[in-house]
Each structure stands twice: as C-alpha cells, then as structure tokens.
Amino acid sequence: xxxxxxIVLAGTSLMGVCAGLVGSFAVLRRRALIGDTLAHAALPGLxxxxxxxxxxxLPAMLFGALLSGLVGVLIITALRYGTRIKEDAAxxxxxxxxxxxxxxxxxxxxxxxxxxxxxGLESYILGKPAGxxxxxxxxxxxxxxxxxxxxxxxxxxFKVVLFDSQFxxxxxxxxxxxxxxxxxxxxxxxxxxLPAVGVVMMAALLIIPAATARLWTERLAxxxxxxxxxxxxxxxxxxxxxxxxxxxxxxxxxxLLGSGLFGVSLLxxxxxxxxxxxxxxxxxxxxxxxQALLCELYxxxxxxxxxxxELDRDTLKSQRSWSDNELSKRLTRLxxxxxxxxxxxxxxxxxxxGYAKAAQVARAHRLWQLFIESYPDSAPDFTDxxxxxxxxxxxxxxxxxxEDRLRSAGRLPKTTHSRTRETxx
Amino acid sequence: MSTRTLASSRRVLSRxxxxxxxxxxxxxPVLDIHDVTVAYHRKPVLWDFxxxxxxxxxxxxxxxxxxxxxxxxxxxxxxIPLTSGSVSVLGQxxxxxxxxxxxxxxxxxxxxxxxxxxxxxVLMGTYGELGWLRRPGRKQRRWAMHCLEKVGIADLAQxxxxxxxxxxxxxxxxxxxxxxxxxxYLMDEPMAGVDAATEHVIFQLLRELHDEGRTVLVVHHDxxxxxxxxxxxxxxxxxxxxxxxxxKVFTPxxxxxxxxxxxxxxxxxxxxxxSRVRSE
Numbered sequence: 001x002x003x004x005x006x007i008v009l010a011g012t013s014l015m016g017v018c019a020g021l022v023g024s025f026a027v028l029r030r031r032a033l034i035g036d037t038l039a040h041a042a043l044p045g046l047x048x049x050x051x052x053x054x055x056x057x058l059p060a061m062l063f064g065a066l067l068s069g070l071v072g073v074l075i076i077t078a079l080r081y082g083t084r085i086k087e088d089a090a091x092x093x094x095x096x097x098x099x100x101x102x103x104x105x106x107x108x109x110x111x112x113x114x115x116x117x118x119x120g121l122e123s124y125i126l127g128k129p130a131g132x133x134x135x136x137x138x139x140x141x142x143x144x145x146x147x148x149x150x151x152x153x154x155x156x157x158f159k160v161v162l163f164d165s166q167f168x169x170x171x172x173x174x175x176x177x178x179x180x181x182x183x184x185x186x187x188x189x190x191x192x193x194l195p196a197v198g199v200v201m202m203a204a205l206l207i208i209p210a211a212t213a214r215l216w217t218e219r220l221a222x223x224x225x226x227x228x229x230x231x232x233x234x235x236x237x238x239x240x241x242x243x244x245x246x247x248x249x250x251x252x253x254x255x256l257l258g259s260g261l262f263g264v265s266l267l268x269x270x271x272x273x274x275x276x277x278x279x280x281x282x283x284x285x286x287x288x289x290x291q292a293l294l295c296e297l298y299x300x301x302x303x304x305x306x307x308x309x310e311l312d313r314d315t316l317k318s319q320r321s322w323s324d325n326e327l328s329k330r331l332t333r334l335x336x337x338x339x340x341x342x343x344x345x346x347x348x349x350x351x352x353x354g355y356a357k358a359a360q361v362a363r364a365h366r367l368w369q370l371f372i373e374s375y376p377d378s379a380p381d382f383t384d385x386x387x388x389x390x391x392x393x394x395x396x397x398x399x400x401x402x403e404d405r406l407r408s409a410g411r412l413p414k415t416t417h418s419r420t421r422e423t424x425x
Numbered sequence: 426m427s428t429r430t431l432a433s434s435r436r437v438l439s440r441x442x443x444x445x446x447x448x449x450x451x452x453x454p455v456l457d458i459h460d461v462t463v464a465y466h467r468k469p470v471l472w473d474f475x476x477x478x479x480x481x482x483x484x485x486x487x488x489x490x491x492x493x494x495x496x497x498x499x500x501x502x503x504x505i506p507l508t509s510g511s512v513s514v515l516g517q518x519x520x521x522x523x524x525x526x527x528x529x530x531x532x533x534x535x536x537x538x539x540x541x542x543x544x545x546x547v548l549m550g551t552y553g554e555l556g557w558l559r560r561p562g563r564k565q566r567r568w569a570m571h572c573l574e575k576v577g578i579a580d581l582a583q584x585x586x587x588x589x590x591x592x593x594x595x596x597x598x599x600x601x602x603x604x605x606x607x608x609x610y611l612m613d614e615p616m617a618g619v620d621a622a623t624e625h626v627i628f629q630l631l632r633e634l635h636d637e638g639r640t641v642l643v644v645h646h647d648x649x650x651x652x653x654x655x656x657x658x659x660x661x662x663x664x665x666x667x668x669x670x671x672x673k674v675f676t677p678x679x680x681x682x683x684x685x686x687x688x689x690x691x692x693x694x695x696x697x698x699x700s701r702v703r704s705e
Contacts, residue, residue, distance in 0.1 A: 028536075156552060160552050166530055167530060167549070168552075171553035172553060218541075219540055219541065393620070
C-alpha cells in the first residue's frame with residue numbers, strides 16, 4: 001500500500017470513529033437531521049476560506065466550514081423561535097440556500113483562478129479524500145481523540161441528559177449547556193467528515209453506524225463502541241474501494257457500504273431484527289394455537305370428569321375454525337409432548353399430564369373472560385393472549401376473587417386432579 | 426381587583442398550622458409557594474398561586490385537565506420560568522436544595538426505547554449526589570439495588586426499559602426517585618395507567634416515605650381514591666381553590682368550584698368520602 005493511501009485510510013477510519021461516536025448521541029437525542037443541515041451549510045464557508053487563504057489548506061477550509069455550518073444552525077434556530085416557520089421548513093430553507101450558495105461559489109472559484117482547479121472543491125461535494133496529508137491526519141485524529149475524551153469523561157452526564165433532560169436539570173446538571181456541547185461535537189464531527197464523505201452524504205455517516213449499532217445492543221456504552229467500529233469499518237473500506245475503482249467518489253461508496261451493513265443488521269440482529277421478530281411471532285402463534293386446542297380439549301372432557309374420555313376429532317374440529325391441516329399439526333405436537341394419546345385415526349384422549357396442562361389453560365382463559373366482564377375499564381390494558389401470564393399480570397387479590405366466583409358457578413377447572421388413572425390396558 | 430385580592434390571600438394547610446405549638450422553634454416550611462404566576466405568552470397556566478406546607482405530609486394535588494398541576498410541579502423544580510412570585514424549599518431557593526428534592530416525571534416524558542436497562546436508569550437517581558466526573562461506585566450500586574427491591578422489581582434489573590409494562594416503567598421512575606433519597610418528593614401522576622398491583626405498591630411506598638418524615642406531593646387523577654391515599658389535598662384550577670386536610674377540604678362545594686358542574690365526578694368523590702367514613 002502506498003504511503004499516501006495509508007494516510008487517507010487512517011484519516012477516513014478515524015473520521016468514521018468520530019462520526020460513529022457522536023452520531024450515536026445525535027440519533028438518541030433525535031438530532032440526526034441537524035447533521036444534514038450542518039453539512040450542507042458548511043459548503044459556502046469552505047469555499048470562502050479557500051478564497052481568503054488562497055490555497056488548499058485543510059485546517060483553514062474546515063474551520064470555514066465549521067463557521068458557516070454553525071451560522072446555518074443559528075439561522076434555523078432564529079427562524080424557529082422568531083417566526084411562525086416550523087423547524088422542518090426552516091431546515092429546508094437554510095439547507096438549500098447555503099448549498100446553492102456553496103455550489104455557486106465553488107464554480108466561481110474554478111472559473112476564476114488557475115489555482116481553482118487545484119482546490120478540488122468538487123471533491124467536497126461527494127467526497128474524495130485523495131489529497132490528504134500527514135498534518136490533516138493529525139487534525140482528524142486530534143478531533144476524534146477530543147470527542148472520545150469528552151464522551152468518556154462526561155459519559156454519566158451525557159447519559160442522564162440524553163435519557164431524561166428534565167430529571168437531569170432537577171439534579172442540577174446544566175442540561176442546556178451539555179446539549180450545546182453535544183451540538184458542537186456534532187458540528188465538528190460533520191466537518192472533519194466532509195473531505196471523505198462530502199456534504200451531500202455526511203448525514204448518512206452520522207446516522208447509519210449509530211442506527212445499525214442500536215439494533216445489536218440494548219446498552220448505551222456498547223452502542224457507542226459498536227457504532228464507532230462500524231463507522232471506522234465503512235470509512236476505511238469505502239476509501240479502499242473507491243481507490244481501487246478510480247473515479248468513484250468515496251461518499252456514495254461509504255454510504256452504500258453502510259446501508260448494506262444496516263440492511264444485514266435489520267435482518268439478522270437479535271431481538272429487533274426481522275428474522276428474530278418473525279421467529280418470535282411464529283413461536284407465539286404456535287403457543288397460542290396449542291393453548292386454544294388444549295382449552296377445547298378440556299371443555300370437551302369436562303362433562304365426564306373425573307374420567308378422561310375419548311374425544312372425537314370431528315367434534316373437536318367443529319369447536320373452532322381450524323383447518324384440517326392445522327389441527328393435525330397441532331395434535332401431532334401435543335402427541336409428541338405426550339399430552340394426548342390417539343386411540344385411532346379419529347379419536348383422542350388427554351393424558352394425565354395433558355389434563356393438568358389443559359385445565360391450567362382453561363382456568364386462565366375463564367379467568368380472563370370473567371376479568372374482562374368484571375373490569376371493562378381496565379381490561380384493554382391488562383389482558384394478554386398468553387394464558388400462562390395471568391398470575392403475573394393481575395393482582396393476587398383479584399385473581400382469588402375471580403376464582404371464587406368461578407368456583408361457586410362450578411366452572412373452576414381443577415388443575416391438580418387426584419383420581420384413578422384411566423386404564424386402557 | 427376583587428379576584429386578585431381573593432387569590433393572593435395566603436392559605437396554609439390548616440391542620441399542619443394548628444399542630445405546631447408556639448413553643449417549638451419555627452422551622453422553615455417544607456415548601457413555600459408565594460404568589461406564583463406562570464404564563465405562556467398572555468395565557469396564564471398558573472395564576473397567583475399560594476401554598477405553604479409547614480411540616481411533612483402526604484399531599485394529593487387534584488384538578489381538571491389543564492388546571493396547571495404539572496406546571497405547578499415544574500415551576501417548583503425550576504423547570505419552567507416563573508412569570509412572577511417565588512418558591513422556597515426548606516427555607517431556601519430550590520437551586521440550593523436540589524439534593525433534598527426527588528422527582529417522578531410523567532411516564533410519557535422519556536423515550537423508553539433508550540438503550541439502558543432498569544438498573545442503570547435507577548442508578549441515575551444517585552448522580553445528583555455524585556457531582557461532576559465521579560462514577561457511581563459500589564455504594565451507589567448497592568443503594569440503587571435496594572431501591573429497586575423496595576418497588577418490587579429487583580428481578581428485572583437487567584431488563585431493557587422498553588420491555589417493561591407500563592406499571593413496571595412507573596416503578597422504575599419511582600425507584601430512581603427513591604435513589605435520590607430526598608426530603609421532598611414531587612410526583613406527576615405516578616398512578617396513571619398502572620396495574621392494580623403497582624398502584625398498591627406505590628401507595629404503600631408513599632405511606633412509608635411519609636412515615637419516615639418526608640413530604641410527598643402527588644398529582645393525582647382519580648378522585649375516588651383521594652380520601653384513601655392522602656392526608657392533605659390541594660384542589661386547583663389555574664388558581665388554588667382549597668388546600669388542607671382531606672376531611673375538611675375535599676367537600677362537594679370545593680369540588681364544584683374546582684371542576685364546575687360535572688356531576689359524575691362529584692358522585693365519585695362523594696362515594697369515596699362516604700366509604701372512608703364507614704371504614705373509620
């Protein structure tokens with residue numbers, strides 16, 4: 001690998017770390033789109049800085065970008081509080097005006113001076129970090145380190161303000177100032193990402209690693225680590241890919257890589273991924289179906305208790321809207337679990353363990369039914385399809401009271417049943 | 426002018442005022458709200474509000490929707506700027522007494538999808554005492570766990586907060602407030618939309634806090650349970666309507682002043698008072 005490529009690779013990876021860290025906070029604070037505005041609003045400042053300095057100097061240009069980005073955010077805030085314009089409209093206005101001004105300025109520079117072509121301003125629109133030098137790397141590295149340090153030092157403070165800023169204020173944390181510090185970090189992260197990703201796609205680099213990391217973890221600290229790693233990976237890999245295929249701007253490559261990673265995570269992430277949720281729903285449906293079947297088995301067995309009589313499959317089928325196929329599948333499962341015992345093709349009997357389970361389910365179903373009738377106000381909040389959760393969801397007193405009513409109506413299933421075992425020998 | 430005079434006449438929760446004898450040194454009142462007005466533009470949300478709580482009490486705050494109950498709490502906590510008036514907590518500005526005040530916000534006020542677990546959320550209650558840069562240590566962790574046990578969800582400590590039921594989420598907020606170990610608690614509808622078991626736990630906890638000599642102010646929505654749950658009650662609708670011991674203040678007449686002529690509400694409250702009398 002060439003020396004120059006190494007520098008660019010290190011720079012874009014570090015930039016990815018910074019965007020990943022700060023982006024996590026931005027996403028959790030619902031400030032993700034501020035990054036978009038900042039990036040677009042940075043372009044005119046970048047161009048002006050070039051005009052003033054007269055040559056391509058990354059620190060100067062990024063400083064100019066930072067200033068005009070912040071001016072953009074200030075104007076949005078002023079529009080939002082000083083006029084009747086809402087935040088989204090204000091963002092739209094500022095974003096396009098600044099971006100338009102930036103494009104016009106960059107064309108002017110290119111047409112004006114011979115140095116214009118060397119400015120490489122085009123590369124800041126879609127990203128092309130090829131011209132990075134060692135000093136630039138120090139700048140990016142230093143900024144990333146500063147952000148990292150702030151986050152580590154003020155982790156507790158940021159955490160409480162992000163989660164519940166009013167509670168934080170009550171405890172005495174300066175929520176507004178911490179929020180402003182966070183905004184400043186977002187601004188800095190956006191600006192140092194500009195050379196690699198460009199103004200158009202910078203917001204994606206801020207959002208994608210964070211949103212992806214959120215899918216993989218339920219803990220803030222881990223989310224920050226994963227997001228930083230994702231940011232570094234797509235930043236570095238995007239640079240390498242775009243270097244391999246000359247003419248391909250880095251920004252789109254990085255964003256495409258990121259969205260690929262996000263897509264995969266969306267499918268396979270634990271708990272919140274599509275696959276996990278689909279499996280979960282499938283399991284739940286099976287469980288509920290099995291419970292419904294057990295409940296009907298109990299209802300049909302109930303009249304002849306304590307003996308466990310043979311039941312007709314067709315009678316069972318007529319109780320609910322089960323298809324033949326569905327019923328067979330579920331009966332097979334119950335049979336495998338040794339809860340029922342088929343005597344021939346069309347007749348089945350509950351086993352003693354099957355009876356215990358069926359009586360439990362029937363008890364819960366009847367209790368829920370009675371609960372809904374007795375407490376129509378609170379029923380929608382507490383009822384649960386799963387029969388096994390009633391004792392967790394409802395107050396013990398209420399369960400006892402409902403049970404008493406079922407018992408006096410002779411409808412309380414006996415879940416522990418002492419009786420002589422039905423013999424088929 | 427006449428309404429102004431009426432409203433700014435100072436009202437003291439009377440039972441407490443009576444119970445203090447002149448021989449005791451006059452300790453600073455737990456909470457002193459003086460002439461507080463909060464307005465958005467020209468619309469008052471809280472108008473010339475006066476309330477003094479002289480000693481530890483369990484106080485319910487009731488009033489119709491939009492009566493300014495949450496605003497009152499936020500005004501006490503300095504979360505909303507006062508248009509006029511002053512608030513003091515235990516004799517000083519709230520800003521100097523932060524560590525003595527605990528807060529339970531409305532459940533909807535945070536994003537429950539935030540990536541933290543129950544234990545971490547409760548641990549935040551100890552951040553106030555820690556100050557800048559210091560991390561919670563073993564002492565704070567043990568205390569947070571103790572607070573979780575008190576609300577009966579210690580077994581859920583490692584659960585992500587979004588996976589909890591409404592009642593369990595409310596218990597998290599309560600445990601976080603307990604972790605603040607405050608003298609004065611302000612709670613915004615802690616019993617709204619919770620299951621019966623949670624409501625019972627919360628009620629027990631309120632009593633316990635009161636028995637330990639703390640003051641608890643609770644915004645409450647259910648008039649039927651006011652006589653069971655609280656010793657004192659504040660009736661408000663933009664202004665203070667009445668404040669004092671439940672048996673003196675929670676009357677049909679005061680309720681009518683608070684709620685207007687919504688008879689169904691008066692029926693509920695009347696029924697609750699009668700059943701309290703019967704059970705005593």
